[in-house]
Amino acid sequence: MHIPDGYLGPHTYIAYYGVMGPLWLWASKALKKTVKAKHASYLALGAAFSFVIMMFNLPVPGGSTGHAVGGALVAIVLGPWAALMAVSIALVIQALLFGDGGITTIAANCFNMAFIMPFSAYYIYRVVSSGSEITSTRPVFAAAVAGYLSLNLAALFTAVAFGIQPMIAHKPDGTPLYAPYPLGVAVPVMAFEHLILFGFIEAVVTGLVVAYIMRSEPSLLGFTGVYPEPSAARKGIANIKGLWVGLGVLIIFTPIGLIVSGTAWGEWSTEEIGALLGYVPEGLKGLNSIWPSLLPDYSIPGLKGSPLLEAGGYIISAFIGVLVVTAAAFVISRFLPAEGK
Amino acid sequence: MKAEWLKTSYIGPCPCCKINGGKYSFIDKTLKGITNFFNEGVFSETYAKEKGLMQAIDPRVKVITVLILVVAVSLLRHLTLIAGIYLLILVVAVASRIPLMFFIARVWLFIPLFSGIIAIPALFNVFVPGESLVTLIRFEKGWSLGPLEIPDTISVTRQGLSTASIFVMRVATSVSIVVLLVLTTRWQSLLKALRVLWVPQMFVFVTGMTYRYIHLLLRLIEDTHLAKKSRVIRNISAGAGQRWVASQIGFIFKKSIKMSEDVYLSMLSRGFTDEVRTASTFRTRPIDYIWVCLSALLIFIVLQLNSMWG
Numbered sequence: 001m002h003i004p005d006g007y008l009g010p011h012t013y014i015a016y017y018g019v020m021g022p023l024w025l026w027a028s029k030a031l032k033k034t035v036k037a038k039h040a041s042y043l044a045l046g047a048a049f050s051f052v053i054m055m056f057n058l059p060v061p062g063g064s065t066g067h068a069v070g071g072a073l074v075a076i077v078l079g080p081w082a083a084l085m086a087v088s089i090a091l092v093i094q095a096l097l098f099g100d101g102g103i104t105t106i107a108a109n110c111f112n113m114a115f116i117m118p119f120s121a122y123y124i125y126r127v128v129s130s131g132s133e134i135t136s137t138r139p140v141f142a143a144a145v146a147g148y149l150s151l152n153l154a155a156l157f158t159a160v161a162f163g164i165q166p167m168i169a170h171k172p173d174g175t176p177l178y179a180p181y182p183l184g185v186a187v188p189v190m191a192f193e194h195l196i197l198f199g200f201i202e203a204v205v206t207g208l209v210v211a212y213i214m215r216s217e218p219s220l221l222g223f224t225g226v227y228p229e230p231s232a233a234r235k236g237i238a239n240i241k242g243l244w245v246g247l248g249v250l251i252i253f254t255p256i257g258l259i260v261s262g263t264a265w266g267e268w269s270t271e272e273i274g275a276l277l278g279y280v281p282e283g284l285k286g287l288n289s290i291w292p293s294l295l296p297d298y299s300i301p302g303l304k305g306s307p308l309l310e311a312g313g314y315i316i317s318a319f320i321g322v323l324v325v326t327a328a329a330f331v332i333s334r335f336l337p338a339e340g341k
Numbered sequence: 342m343k344a345e346w347l348k349t350s351y352i353g354p355c356p357c358c359k360i361n362g363g364k365y366s367f368i369d370k371t372l373k374g375i376t377n378f379f380n381e382g383v384f385s386e387t388y389a390k391e392k393g394l395m396q397a398i399d400p401r402v403k404v405i406t407v408l409i410l411v412v413a414v415s416l417l418r419h420l421t422l423i424a425g426i427y428l429l430i431l432v433v434a435v436a437s438r439i440p441l442m443f444f445i446a447r448v449w450l451f452i453p454l455f456s457g458i459i460a461i462p463a464l465f466n467v468f469v470p471g472e473s474l475v476t477l478i479r480f481e482k483g484w485s486l487g488p489l490e491i492p493d494t495i496s497v498t499r500q501g502l503s504t505a506s507i508f509v510m511r512v513a514t515s516v517s518i519v520v521l522l523v524l525t526t527r528w529q530s531l532l533k534a535l536r537v538l539w540v541p542q543m544f545v546f547v548t549g550m551t552y553r554y555i556h557l558l559l560r561l562i563e564d565t566h567l568a569k570k571s572r573v574i575r576n577i578s579a580g581a582g583q584r585w586v587a588s589q590i591g592f593i594f595k596k597s598i599k600m601s602e603d604v605y606l607s608m609l610s611r612g613f614t615d616e617v618r619t620a621s622t623f624r625t626r627p628i629d630y631i632w633v634c635l636s637a638l639l640i641f642i643v644l645q646l647n648s649m650w651g
Contacts, residue, residue, distance in 0.1 A: 005515030006508065010415050028543070038605045040543065040617075044550035045601035049594055051551070052558045055378070056590055057370040059582035065367040077594060089544075089551050096523065096531065097552075098381060103411055103519055172651070174471070175500040177418055180463040180508055208587030209594070217595055 001069065001158050002094065003109055005102030007179045008161060009169035016107035023084065023115060030081040046082055047089035050074045054090075058201060066198065068205035071154065072147040075118030076125050076210060077220065083118035084110075108161060112154045121150035121206075127336065139221070140211045147206030148199040152191070155198070159183075159190035251318040255311035367582055368570050375563045382556075388524045393437035395525035400534035402629045406636040407522045408538070411515050413640045419650055420507050422643050427514040429639070430521060437525050444524075448517045460505040464497045471500030528552065534623070546617040554600070558593055565589055 008016075031039045053070030060066050075083040088110045094100040101109045128142035163183030166176035179186070213220050274280045389396060395403065410426070417423050434444045463469050465477075473496040480493050523531070532549050536542065569585070577585075 004512055005411055005519070006415065006512035010412065013415070028541075038601070040547055040550065040613075041601045041604040041608060044547050045554055045597040045604070047547070047551040048554035048558050049597040051555050052562060052593060053590060055371060055374050055559065055562065056586050057367040057374070058586050059367040059579040061579045065370050073590070089548050092548060093552060093555070096519075097385070097528065099516055099520055099523070102515060103408065104415055104515070171418060171503075173500060175503045175507075176463075176469065177504075177507060178511075180460065180504045181468060185468065204583055205587060205590065208584060209590045212588045212591035213594065216591065220595060220598060 001109075001113060001155060002091075002101035003105040003112075003158065003161065004099075005104050007102070007165070008105055008108060009165060009178045010104075011168055012161060012165065013104045013108055016105075016111050020088075020107040020110050020115070024088065024110075027081045027084045031085060034081075043082070043085055043089070046074070046078050046086035047093075050083075050086045051090040051093060053205075056205075058205060060197075060201065066201040068147070068202045069113060069117065069151060069154070070205070071113050071117030072121030072125075072143070072150045072202060072206045073209055075122040075150075076143055076146065076206065077213070080119045080122040083122070084114050087114035087118060112157045112161075116157050117150045117154040120153050121146040124149055130336075139214060140207050143210035144203040144207030148203035151199050151202040152194050155190045155194040156187065159187045162186040162190075247322060251315055251322065254318040255314040367586065368566050368573075372563065372566050372570070375559050375566075378559060379556075382528070385524055386527060388437075388439055389527045391438040391525075393439070393525065394433060395437040395521060397626075397628055398632050399623050399625050399629045400526050400530040401537040401623055402625065402633060403522055403526060404531070404534045405537060406633065407518055409640060410636065411518055413644060414511060414514050414518070417511070417643060417647050418507075419647060420503070420510055422647055423507065423510045423514050426639075426643065427510065427517060430514065430517045434517075434521055437521070439521070439524055444517075444520070448513055448520055460509050463505045463508070464501040466492060466494075466496050466498045466501065469498055469501035469504050471498035473497070474499055474502065530623075542617045550604075554597075558597065561596065562589065562593065565592075 031043065050070055053073060054067055057065040057067050071083065071087055074086055078086060091101060091109050091114060092106060095103060095106050095109070125139075125142045125146040128145055129139040132138035132142075160183065162179040162181065163186035165178040166180060166182050169177045171177065181189075210221070414423060414426060417426075431441065431444070435441050466473065470492075473494070476494050476496040478495040480491075480495075482493050485491065526534070529549065532545050532552075535545055566589075
């Protein structure tokens, strides 16, 4: 799954750096806060552990061998933010020293294996194992499921990165410049080998190691409760004051959109499509009337006429939108397992 | 010192009793991987100590120029330009006292073997349609296979050849540039030099620590695997093998957590204040300026040609 240099075009790998930069910053802040001064040694050993997991070969029925990526296991035992940093460091060492994965593609590899994989694994594990006793077999099952699904998810993201290359980078005559296969080929090929083989290896390693730790030192699995961030998020709304202030500022500035003329590309209304194309496609006409919006064009019915009133309508629409999304997230969070259970 | 008989892959009274079949058992494979890891470390240090061109250049300058060069290679759209850079890299490798065949083989045999195999199907019109160069098979009519449309003739296309060759050449050139940097720079200097790319001090420090602890953990893993290997004389089932490997990973995890506490305490007792300072011994010399100018000129010329040729 390590993408070498030359597989991704500059547009793609620069975008990955744009995504990973803030994530790395965020993760190191989260770790400094939770692990305090110990974070240097904790992270170094965590990263060394992430690196060596890949060195273990596992017998596979039929006489062959395979190895796990380990992102799921590291996330379950260290928490997702620590896993993000630890696996990233392991990947940097692999790329710099062993040519396993490219330099331009470090961020892409970290995104797939140090972000998508640990985070999906961690939350799958939490949801499936929620409410179970430390002595039950459910956490082992949950770990195996998390290993299998998270590896496949990471493989899917990798395949999509490959698959979009012919679309975004080719010569005038259509010759692809980077990874040459379209989504229709890259995704099935990647999915096939991970669904059939590698996913199971990851599942076996993740499940069996969690079983071993539960047997020999179950308190270590409590690490997930000590280090990661969800505990802080669940403590309540008061803990995220900064977020509310930021949201408030964003809401106040929403009317800036009124200054710009034109519509965002691809977000045309039927009237605009009619004006642009000269006709409105039949299917679009039919679909358009299915859902009449409550606040059409982010404005409040009645608040129209002067720019000031329109700006007010924008702010109220933004406020209602934030309220609805927060309420929905709150309701969903009630169904998620609570901390420490 | 390890006994010679432990290094061979066929262990037990006779080869038929090696653990769990296959050419190499899982234990041998892990041991082999660990040996390779240690060898790599020693290898890169050997060439880094030579007195050659790349070794003479300030690691910070090397890191920056290599990075810009790899990015430039990723921007090129013409095979000749990429191949030209590859040839230049070979010249620099020779000037850095790296045996040419070793350098070529390391890149072409070891790393992009995978990329080479990946590129082969792209030659054909099934994946990259275009002007046919050689027709291989003719069918009565085409059909579709999942998302793929199989045409009535299978042929190698000019576009396919261009795609595959640019792709393989680009991967090989990028890998060569990075391998050249790694072979001619000591690991510690390489890490320290990352500071010029605004990599935080703490990250460089932790990565250096990680590298050392990888060695320590691998020694532990090597010991437990050798112990297992020297005690097992008959086949064990895949299930039992998997449980054993999992227990080893679990053990290494417990050891890491315990060790991170100990390491922290020992750092604390030696005056660690959560602030990292590294002494920089790097000095730029005239050769660095010449190197920067030549690299900039090269990159400027290839990018100009690239945009001129369209």
